[in-house]
Amino acid sequence: MHFRVLGPVEVVAEPVALGGRERLVLSMLLINADRVTPSDRLIDTVWSRPPRSARQQLHNLIARLRRKLDPAGALIVTRPLGYQLALTDHGLDLHEFRLSVLRGREQLQSEQYDDARIELGTALSLWRGDALADLSGDWAAATRESLHRERLAAGEALAQAQLATHDHAGVLETVQSLLAADPLHEGLHNLRLRALARGGRRTEALSAYQDLRRRLVDEFGVEPGPDLQETHSSLLRDVDPPSAAPRHVPRQLPRPISLAGRDEILGRLTDVLRTPEPRPGTVLLVGAGGIGKTSLAVVLADRVQDGYPDGTLYAELDGTRDPRDPDEIVDRFLRALGVTAPPAHARREERLALYRSAIANRRVLVVLDDALDERQVRDLLPPSPRSAAIVTSRHRLAGLDDVLRRNVPTLSTEVAVELLQAGRDVAGPAAGLARSAVQLCGHLPLALMVVAARLASGVVDLSEVVDHLNEEHIRLDALAIGDVDVRASIALSYDGHLSGPAQRLLRRVAAVSVTTWPAWFAGVVLEDDVLLGSRALDELVDVHLVEPCGRDAAGQLRFTLHPLVAAFAGERAVREEDESAVARCRRTAAMAWLGLAAQADEGFGHGLSPVIGPDGATIPAGLPPCRVSVAAEQPAAWFDAEIASIRDVVHALQRAGELDLAAALTLRSDGYLVVRGETHVRTALLRRVVDCSDLVLRWGVLRSLFHTAAEAGRFSELADLAQSQLAVARKLDAGSMEQSALVQLGCALRELGRFEEATARFEEATSLAMAGQNTKMVALARGHLGLMLARTGHPVRGAALVAENLQAERVHGPSRRLSIWLTTYANCLALTGDLAAAERALDEAEQLANPLEDRNVLLDVAQTRAAIALRADDIDRAERLLDDSPASVSPSTRDSEPTDAELRLRADILFARGRAAEAAPLLERALLRHRREGVRLELAHDLVRLAAVHAALGEQDRAGQQHSELVVLLRDLGIGVDDLQLPSVVGYDLLEISSE
Incomplete structure (x- = not known):
């Protein structure tokens, strides 16, 4: 065809x-x-x-x-x-x-x-x-x-x-x-x-x-x-005109170097510049200093210059150092094309007209490196659609039309590691050191080139380089060799192309130490001047000292600093900013995030009880920036977007000794972290601020630490945390805080199997609450007592007390707390044998938890349903519910961390299916946890199941040992084996085991 x-x-x-x-x-x-x-x-x-x-x-x-x-x-x-x-x-x-x-x-x-x-x-x-x-x-x-x-x-x-x-x-x-x-x-x-x-x-x-x-x-x-x-x-002159001389075909490119990690962008741009139509006009490579724009431009031009038979013109415009006059470049290009340049006194228009005429009908590639602005470039671009140009700049040159812009990215970890290894076979610890060096260099080609050169010199090894890079105050010193200097490269943009406000914004961003931030942050740190902040931010983005990250979950534009730019800006902050000004800036930023966090916290619907001290003292509300409404309108999305920045600010405040402000910000984020199941992040933040001087805040931090320890199964910590909380409450002479601490102390003692002491604490809290007419606390204390009764052989009495607290919670409307107590109530109803009522309670709990995407509550609901299915001898449904539950972990998954409830449920399912040998290691795993934490009631559940499993396996000696330990433990707890209310699938026969 x-x-x-x-x-x-x-x-x-x-x-x-x-x-x-x-x-x-x-x-x-x-x-x-x-x-x-x-x-x-x-x-x-x-x-x-x-x-x-x-x-x-x-x-x-x-x-x-x-x-x-x-x-x-x-x-x-x-x-x-x-x-x-x-x-x-x-x-x-x-x-x-x-x-x-x-x-x-x-x-x-x-x-x-x-x-x-x-x-x-x-x-x-x-x-x-x-x-x-x-x-x-x-x-x-x-x-x-x-x-x-x-x-x-x-x-x-x-x-x-x-x-x-x-x-x-x-x-x-x-x-x-x-x-x-x-x-x-x-x-x-x-x-x-x-x-x-x-x-x-x-x-x-x-x-x-x-x-x-x-x-x-x-x-x-x-x-x-x-x-x-x-x-x-x-x-x-009446002489024969000369023969048509062949046109000069300049090839001015410098020698291209070997590039690593640029295959994708090179391939795409090569296709663009080789495409006959439509031509892009100009390919603009933009990026920070040291990102490798020049090398990429030269290699790209070398790949495609055969498609431009009339020549390749190249000029260094030196935009970041000493910008060249475009007229000077025009004269150079004319001479390269074999055209006599006009005299110096010729008008600029004549010079440009001669240049345009010289290349108008040629197919030429023009490469312009390190452009300062549009004016320096515009008149040098070829007018013919048959020609093309490649331009590099630290600026976006937004005023240029018909431009294909491409941001030059940093190198991937794999490519950067290969660059440092320079062909050497590096494995084990050395490979890890190489990755650390790459991370500390921020994947910046210039920095990696310096490190590679230092390694090649043999003066230092990789471990020494990483040690130097880890020291923030000397990191940039380690990234200089000969005339190649990362600090100097960044300084060209900072000193030569930024206004005073833009320089100040860069320094203060580094001083606050946030990894990413939204656009409003610029105005906040520049004395709450929104317009000035916006202009300064535009300057920093234009020269790639600040990089946009796109829109976050809340729709806010976000920005970030390259780590080496952050190190440079931190140095300049120390040199050029007054220490008190930095402290004010950090506090102002923290108050802005606290103000928005307070708005989001109040609209999030997590259901946590607020921290209220004597005389109504609460967590400070902060100072939200003007005209920023996203936290109040989209609390969940705002927290999703800002939690990493909040964590950075808390760390910065803690390092600066401003623990009270850090604690307030932490507590305002606590409900979000609870709902999202971010237990590790939550615990780390709370531990950083637990020594805050404000006693109301410290009480709130201790209360949250108690919950994180309970969720993580660190039951051995609970009593000390509750005692500390109780001491702070009594120091404050705050009745409701003391009652809450007593309830938590009762819960800690209950988990440790000290039931009489736990009962005393619940009753003490009830008595104080009744005296203070705190009906909510009365119901709460009785609800926790009911849970203990239900789990120790008195499910009907226990369920009734839990129902009382559930009714008290309903008064306050739908909440996360209500969904938790509905799940607790379902557990109690299941122990009474009313499985249908238990399922209805779980349905309601799930409906409340779904809008919040509350992972922990939804997981608890799913596992409770599975436990109910086991009590109904519906093994298939129990397994299906467990497999489909949020964050469920298969027992075969390596390095998994299933909950205690999941370990026990999976063991029961396996045992019911006659796979006792597979159930045993799961129960042993739970047993080790509970021994370590001293959770004696849970330990009894593990022992009774392990005794049954080993008896089924014919391991009568091990079954007998576990039975003997169980008898002693139950006697110490003051309960019998029937009080454990085991599901029928466990098949534990006390007489059979004891008779062997």
């Missing part, structure tokens, strides 16, 4: 009826043959306003083309990002034209003029009018213009070959047809004048020159170019 685009679009093999859009899509695929044409480009070209179904419609268009052209589907191939027309054995007149032109140019340069005439004439004979003649639209027009330029260049080359073989009539015929379409093409006019003169028509040649000159001066205010002027001078 043969395709034609140099005229109306045609399929030559046999007539094929194509619709308008089918013809347009086929033309785009043909113009870009053997390369992928992105679907987005096809959609944007076919539809001026793409409908929602555009992608599906494009798919249908491609399917129709395949049916009409190649039912086998080998012609148009689907690729991940678009479609590729694979020519293989098919023909395309555009490819034939380009191949003939290439051969003709090579023959012309080697002075094989007769062969060049034949080859170039063959190429031009393929044209049947204007390219894509039956297509309309912007893409077709731009492509048609570009192909027309190729046709002109081929015609010019043919005329040169004809002139060299003295075919003057042929030159005039060729040139005349081309000038009809491009009447001001100076190269063609020059060939025409020479052909006229050599054909004995000198007077006609002089007249033609004057006609052209008048038109150029009248319409554009410029004189003819130097080649035409030289030909005119020869005519005036």
Whole structure:
């Protein structure tokens, strides 16, 4: 099959009826043959306003083309990002034209003029009018213009070959047809004048020159170019005009270096710059200093410069040091192109007009490195759509049009480690050190190059380099060798391109030590000046000292500092900021986050009891920034977005000794962390601030630490935490706080199996609460007592007390606390045998927990359902519920940390299925935990199950030992084995075990 685009679009093999859009899509695929044409480009070209179904419609268009052209589907191939027309054995007149032109140019340069005439004439004979003649639209027009330029260049080359073989009539015929379409093409006019003169028509040649000159001066205010002027001078002297000298073809690129980790971006941009149409105009590589923009630009230009036969121009603009004058660069480029530069006193407009004329009809690649601004670049960009430019800059140069911008990323960990290893086989601890070095260098190529050079010198080894990089105050000292200096690279942007407010913002961001931050933060740290903060932030983003991270979960724009920029800014903060100003800035930022955290905390619906001290003292509310409403409107999403920053601020405050403010921020985030199940993060923050001086805050921190320890199964810590909490409450003389601490102390003693002491604490709390008319605390204390009774053989009494507390909780409306107590109540009802009522309680608990996505509560609900299924002897349902529960962990999962409840439930299921050998290790695992924590009631549950398991396995000695330990433990607890209320699947037979 043969395709034609140099005229109306045609399929030559046999007539094929194509619709308008089918013809347009086929033309785009043909113009870009053997390369992928992105679907987005096809959609944007076919539809001026793409409908929602555009992608599906494009798919249908491609399917129709395949049916009409190649039912086998080998012609148009689907690729991940678009479609590729694979020519293989098919023909395309555009490819034939380009191949003939290439051969003709090579023959012309080697002075094989007769062969060049034949080859170039063959190429031009393929044209049947204007390219894509039956297509309309912007893409077709731009492509048609570009192909027309190729046709002109081929015609010019043919005329040169004809002139060299003295075919003057042929030159005039060729040139005349081309000038009809491009009447001001100076190269063609020059060939025409020479052909006229050599054909004995000198007077006609002089007249033609004057006609052209008048038109150029009248319409554009410029004189003819130097080649035409030289030909005119020869005519005036009545000497033979010189032969058409071959054009200078500059190749100014510096030597490319070997690049690592840039294959993806190089591949994409290589495809872009090799694509005939539509050309990108300018590829702009932007990024921070040291990111590798120059190296990438040089390698990219080296890859594609063969596609620009008229030369590659290169200039270092030195925008970050001593910006070069664009006029100086123009003069250099003119000399490289073989054009005499105008005198120094010539007007700038004349100089630029001469440069534009020199490259107007050439296919040139211009590489401009380290641009300061748009003004430095704009006049150096080639005007021809056949040419292209590669520009690098630390700035985004937003004022440039027709630019394909690409941010140059840092290197991946794998590539960076390979760079440091430099071919050495590094494994084990050394590989870990290499990854640490990469992390400390922030994956920045310049920093990694310095480290690699230091390692290659043999003066230091990798462990010493990592030690130096770990010291923040000398990190940048370790990243300098010879004239390569990371600190100096960053300083070029900081000192040379930033206003005072932008410099101050960078220093203060580093001083506050947050990894990422939202846009409002800039205004807060600049004296709450929103406009000033926005402008300063724009400056920092423009020079890539601050990088945007996109929008967070709450829709806020977020930003970050590269770690080495943060180290540099921290140094400057120490040198240039007053210590008290830094402290004020840190406190102001913390108060802003605290203000928003308070709004989000109050709207989150976590159901935790507020911290209220004597005289109504509560957690401070902070000072939220003006016009920031997202925390109140989207509390969950705001916390999702900000929790990492809150953690950074708490750490910074703790290091600065401002524990009270850090504690307030921690407690305002506590409910969110509870609901999200972030126990480790929660515990770490609380431990950092537990020594705060404000007693109300300290009481709140101790209360939350008690809950984190209970959730993590660290029961041995509970009593001490509750005693500390009780001491703070009594010091404050706060009745409700004392009652709450007594309840927690009772819970701690209950978990440790000290039931009488626990009962005393619950009763003491009840008595104090009744005296203070605190009905909520009365119900709470009695509810916890009821839970203990239900678990120690008195489920009916216990369930009744839990029901009382449940009723008290309902008064306050739906909450997380209500869902927890509903789950507790379901457990108690299951022990009474009322499984249907237990299921109803769990349904309600689940409905309350779902909107909050409360992982812990939902997990507890699922595991309670599984326990109820076991009591109903429905083993399959129990296992299914357990497997489908949130964050469920299979016992076979390596390094897993299932809850105690899950370990026991899975062991019961396995035992019920006759797989006692698999149940044993799960129970042993739970047993070890409970021995370590001294949780004696849970230990009794483990022992009774292990005794039954080992008896089933025929291991009577081990079963007897566990039974003996169980008897002593139950006697000490004051309960019997029946009080454990085991599910029937356990199959524990006390008499059978004791008789062996």
